[in-house]
Amino acid sequence: MRSALPALPFLSAAVPGSTPGRAAVALPRDRLAALDLHAASVPAAEAATMERLTAYLLAPARSDAEKLRTLYRWVTLNIGYDAGAFFSGRLRSGADLERVWHRRTAVCDGFATLLHRLGMAAGLRMDTLSGCAKGYGVNSGEPVLGNANHAWNAVWLDGGWHLLDATWDAGFLDPKTRRFVRAPNDDYFLAPPRRFAWDHFPEDPRWQLLPVPLSVAQFRDQVQVKPAYFRLGIELDSHRQAVIHAAHQADILLRVPPGVRLIAHLERDGRTLDRALTYVRPGRGRASVHAVFPAPGDYTLHVFGRLGCGAGTYDEVLRYTVRAARGSGRRFPGFTPEFFDLGLGLESRLDGVIGVRDVLRIRLSAPVDVRVAAALQRNGKRVPGHWALVQRAPDGGVEVRAAAPRAGEFELAIFAAAGRAAGKLPQVLSYRIIAERGAAGPAGLPESFAALEESGASLLEPLLGTLRAGSPQAFRVRAPRAAKVAAIQDGHWTFLRRNGDVFSGRLTLRAGQVSLGAQFAGRSGFDTLVRYTVEA
Numbered sequence: 084m085r086s087a088l089p090a091l092p093f094l095s096a097a098v099p100g101s102t103p104g105r106a107a108v109a110l111p112r113d114r115l116a117a118l119d120l121h122a123a124s125v126p127a128a129e130a131a132t133m134e135r136l137t138a139y140l141l142a143p144a145r146s147d148a149e150k151l152r153t154l155y156r157w158v159t160l161n162i163g164y165d166a167g168a169f170f171s172g173r174l175r176s177g178a179d180l181e182r183v184w185h186r187r188t189a190v191c192d193g194f195a196t197l198l199h200r201l202g203m204a205a206g207l208r209m210d211t212l213s214g215c216a217k218g219y220g221v222n223s224g225e226p227v228l229g230n231a232n233h234a235w236n237a238v239w240l241d242g243g244w245h246l247l248d249a250t251w252d253a254g255f256l257d258p259k260t261r262r263f264v265r266a267p268n269d270d271y272f273l274a275p276p277r278r279f280a281w282d283h284f285p286e287d288p289r290w291q292l293l294p295v296p297l298s299v300a301q302f303r304d305q306v307q308v309k310p311a312y313f314r315l316g317i318e319l320d321s322h323r324q325a326v327i328h329a330a331h332q333a334d335i336l337l338r339v340p341p342g343v344r345l346i347a348h349l350e351r352d353g354r355t356l357d358r359a360l361t362y363v364r365p366g367r368g369r370a371s372v373h374a375v376f377p378a379p380g381d382y383t384l385h386v387f388g389r390l391g392c393g394a395g396t397y398d399e400v401l402r403y404t405v406r407a408a409r410g411s412g413r414r415f416p417g418f419t420p421e422f423f424d425l426g427l428g429l430e431s432r433l434d435g436v437i438g439v440r441d442v443l444r445i446r447l448s449a450p451v452d453v454r455v456a457a458a459l460q461r462n463g464k465r466v467p468g469h470w471a472l473v474q475r476a477p478d479g480g481v482e483v484r485a486a487a488p489r490a491g492e493f494e495l496a497i498f499a500a501a502g503r504a505a506g507k508l509p510q511v512l513s514y515r516i517i518a519e520r521g522a523a524g525p526a527g528l529p530e531s532f533a534a535l536e537e538s539g540a541s542l543l544e545p546l547l548g549t550l551r552a553g554s555p556q557a558f559r560v561r562a563p564r565a566a567k568v569a570a571i572q573d574g575h576w577t578f579l580r581r582n583g584d585v586f587s588g589r590l591t592l593r594a595g596q597v598s599l600g601a602q603f604a605g606r607s608g609f610d611t612l613v614r615y616t617v618e619a
Contacts, residue, residue: 136157449480
């Protein structure tokens with residue numbers, strides 16, 4: 084958050100020299116919870132003056148660290164950021180504590196000055212620091228140095244200096260509503276000096292509290308990281324600089340703890356671009372972020388993360404500026420986070436836009452308990468007929484086949500969910516299909532039923548949905564869990580011969596329909612695997 088803060092003098096004569104800040108002061112969780120509850124439950128009468136408030140807040144504190152915690156939490160819970168002053172540019176000095184106290188709003192120097200005053204009243208040794216920060220409205224790689232644009236605090240605890248930023252721990256500015264959103268947290272409460280050095284640059288470099296302070300250039304050029312980067316335990320494996328110079332594609336490697344999920348998107352001129360321009364591939368302890376650029380120029384690449392699967396909010400963890408030398412027509416498939424949450428993997432066709440002449444084949448890796456389905460769509464609606472076929476391969480993988488009824492542009496949507504519960508499956512992957520011509524016959528591909536994919540069976544032939552009447556037709560299906568397989572037409576059953584896991588046979592067809600059914604162990608009836616249309 085930016086303010087017109089003048090250069091503030093250090094209010095203590097003891098400016099740290101070459102001694103770095105000490106390790107973070109740790110408070111037990113139960114004490115933190117008790118102190119925070121106390122700070123959140125101050126009666127109105129006890130907050131009538133700063134003196135009464137300080138006395139009330141300090142009552143349960145057993146140490147200087149606990150005193151600081153109650154003061155800090157009260158400030159982050161009760162002082163709001165003055166979004167109107169920020170966006171209008173009419174910024175007032177935080178030195179006017181009476182105004183801050185009565186209005187309960189401030190910009191950053193008001194937060195820092197108030198916390199400093201309360202800390203002094205509590206007998207704490209504190210300073211108010213000023214400098215440059217990579218906060219709201221600052222993009223990665225932009226020069227942020229010059230006049231100070233932020234204020235925060237330092238406190239002496241347990242024989243060493245520590246840093247804290249009550250402004251950024253009180254909440255954030257919503258760029259859509261241009262309002263302050265209160266969201267108290269601990270991201271900058273006694274955070275390690277190296278954590279602060281990613282986005283805070285004090286006017287006096289000694290206040291970095293680092294053994295070797297960063298230079299102006301080092302601070303400016305390092306990538307812009309967000310608090311969630313540290314909360315999630317992410318580490319950079321490549322691209323530590325804020326600006327990436329790329330030809331037409333950027334590939335970033337990260338170290339990621341188990342259970343952390345990442346997504347990414349591109350912006351240009353403040354507009355979010357097609358999600359198919361980015362792709363995050365997870366791995367064991369690693370993740371790779373890939374982005375392609377539709378035209379030369381500057382882009383902002385945002386990386387978001389969260390812990391755990393299922394529904395949830397993703398927080399920004401990294402932000403880069405990418406300067407692309409040229410554009411690319413390439414697009415990635417449309418992945419959703421659930422694709423990776425389910426343990427799915429893409430073994431072929433990483434291009435999201437595919438030209439098709441006849442039948443498209445895509446292969447996925449998938450756990451045995453994950454159901455997979457597919458459909459051909461146009462303008463968000465399913466194309467009538469049977470234009471997608473999903474079946475398990477002998478090695479456990481999943482093969483998706485798709486065809487188009489005519490020339491034109493379509494979407495191949497792939498759906499998946501864990502377990503065998505009935506109901507509509509959520510979409511996890513999509514491709515843009517450009518068909519040069521339509522497939523032969525009105526049915527396209529065989530109509531498949533749930534038993535085909537659930538049983539691990541796979542159709543070997545025929546793989547077209549429309550067959551010709553009057554001539555013998557060969558049928559072959561691999562069905563490792565089936566006791567019998569039969570071709571069924573007009574009530575007539577022709578049982579296929581078994582050779583290991585493969586059932587095969589020939590049948591002269593009549594116009595109408597023919598289906599393949601299988602009898603599985605423990606079941607008396609037959610389950611339909613696929614159905615064909617037979618034309619005269």
